[in-house]
Amino acid sequence: MARYEVFVTYKQGIFDPPGATAERALRNLGYEGVESVKIGKYIRIETAGGIETVREMCEKLLANPVIEDYRIEQVGEA
Amino acid sequence: MARYEVFVTYKQGIFDPPGATAERALRNLGYEGVESVKIGKYIRIETAGGIETVREMCEKLLANPVIEDYRIEQVGEA
Numbered sequence: 575m576a577r578y579e580v581f582v583t584y585k586q587g588i589f590d591p592p593g594a595t596a597e598r599a600l601r602n603l604g605y606e607g608v609e610s611v612k613i614g615k616y617i618r619i620e621t622a623g624g625i626e627t628v629r630e631m632c633e634k635l636l637a638n639p640v641i642e643d644y645r646i647e648q649v650g651e652a
Numbered sequence: 653m654a655r656y657e658v659f660v661t662y663k664q665g666i667f668d669p670p671g672a673t674a675e676r677a678l679r680n681l682g683y684e685g686v687e688s689v690k691i692g693k694y695i696r697i698e699t700a701g702g703i704e705t706v707r708e709m710c711e712k713l714l715a716n717p718v719i720e721d722y723r724i725e726q727v728g729e730a
Contacts, residue, residue, distance in 0.1 A: 581694050583696075596713065603713065607700030607701045608698075609699055609700070611696070612697075613695050614695075615693065616661065617691050618689070618692075619686065619689050619690075620686075620687040622685030623683065631678055636674060
């Protein structure tokens with residue numbers, strides 16, 4: 575059993591609605607030094623499969639490869 | 653200008669609906685080795701503020717401290 579972390583982010587140039595909303599809201603709260611906020615997904619998986627299997631899961635379900643990038647890191651054996 | 657990464661996750665014992673849905677969907681796709689899937693937020697911020705300011709942003713807007721934990725890492729100067 576291995577543990578993985580997956581970071582899913584919008585591809586460069588793709589509009590990030592939750593990030594844009596948070597950015598505006600933070601400025602409205604008075605945080606004027608905020609330059610940019612991007613919001614993606616942070617996924618933790620425990621599985622018997624290897625990193626190639628996790629890559630397949632990303633392509634099929636966990637990310638949308640048309641508009642999102644993802645990065646996988648193995649973080650240990652569970 | 654500093655860059656931070658924030659990882660927002662449900663607190664232990666709090667139900668994680670997107671994680672539970674992904675876990676079930678992966679098993680239905682045939683990934684029977686999947687033991688657990690947790691889905692949180694991965695936030696990247698560029699701001700003139702320090703890490704204490706980012707912690708404030710988390711408490712006020714980026715996380716829900718009642719049900720979520722968050723971890724902040726400074727990843728560089730932009």
